[in-house]
Each structure stands twice: as C-alpha cells, then as structure tokens.
Amino acid sequence: MAEAIGEHGFELHVWARRSASLAAVERVPHTVHGSVADLGASAELIGLCLRDDADIWDILDGQGLLAAITPGTIIVNQGTGDPAEAVRIAEHVARAGCG
Known part of the structure; x- marks a missing residue:
C-alpha cells in the first residue's frame, strides 16, 4: 500500500517496527521516521497496517x-x-x- 502511495506522487512518510519492512518502499520517495510520535507530528492522513487490534491500541x-x-x-x-x-x-x- 505504501509503495502505491509513493508511486502516485503523494508525499510518503513511514515508520516500521522492523527495518526490513521498509524494503517495500525503497523504490519510491519517502521519509522514514524514528518513532510513531514523530510520524504523527508530520502527517495529516495516517494509514495503519497492523496485524491486530492490540497493535493499534499500542500505536x-x-x-x-x-x-x-x-x-x-x-x-x-x-x-x-x-x-x-x-x-x-x-x-x-x-x-x-x-477522524
């Protein structure tokens, strides 16, 4: 999903628990953030792609x-x-x- 956002010219900011997950966006322009809070302060629209509800609450x-x-x-x-x-x-x- 993140790669598709970057491919279509939208400004892409990302954070990942595992650095290996960032390989999915290596071909598109993006900014990596070191923390969830840093990402949150930089974005007006945030897409969460997490494995379960507990992870959402944690984030x-x-x-x-x-x-x-x-x-x-x-x-x-x-x-x-x-x-x-x-x-x-x-x-x-x-x-x-x-929202």
Missing part, C-alpha cells in the same frame, strides 16, 4: 500517536480486526479530535 496510546497528531488528522485502520473493536477505536480517535 495510538502506548507509542504516543494520538498525543502527537494535530486535531483534524485522519487515521485509517486498514487492519482486519474485530468490527466492534474498530468502533471503539474510532470513538477513541474522535475524542482526540481526529
């Missing part, structure tokens, strides 16, 4: 994404977690002033 709160983003930032959950949990996550993000 949002444990690693400080919600604390770093500005109100109005859009967060897209591209995961396949529990639909009811996705609603709780969306409500949590909305309370932080984001």
Whole structure:
C-alpha cells in the first residue's frame, strides 16, 4: 500500500517496527521516521497496517500517536480486526479530535 502511495506522487512518510519492512518502499520517495510520535507530528492522513487490534491500541496510546497528531488528522485502520473493536477505536480517535 505504501509503495502505491509513493508511486502516485503523494508525499510518503513511514515508520516500521522492523527495518526490513521498509524494503517495500525503497523504490519510491519517502521519509522514514524514528518513532510513531514523530510520524504523527508530520502527517495529516495516517494509514495503519497492523496485524491486530492490540497493535493499534499500542500505536495510538502506548507509542504516543494520538498525543502527537494535530486535531483534524485522519487515521485509517486498514487492519482486519474485530468490527466492534474498530468502533471503539474510532470513538477513541474522535475524542482526540481526529477522524
């Protein structure tokens, strides 16, 4: 997904838990961030591609994404977690002033 964003000329900012994951964007222009909070402070639209809902909660709160983003930032959950949990996550993000 990230490579497709970069291929279409959008400014791409990335963070990955494993540096090997960054190989997927090596052919497109991108900026690598050292932390989730740093990425969050640099983006108006954030796509999360994580393996489960617990990882989403960790990124949002444990690693400080919600604390770093500005109100109005859009967060897209591209995961396949529990639909009811996705609603709780969306409500949590909305309370932080984001969509």
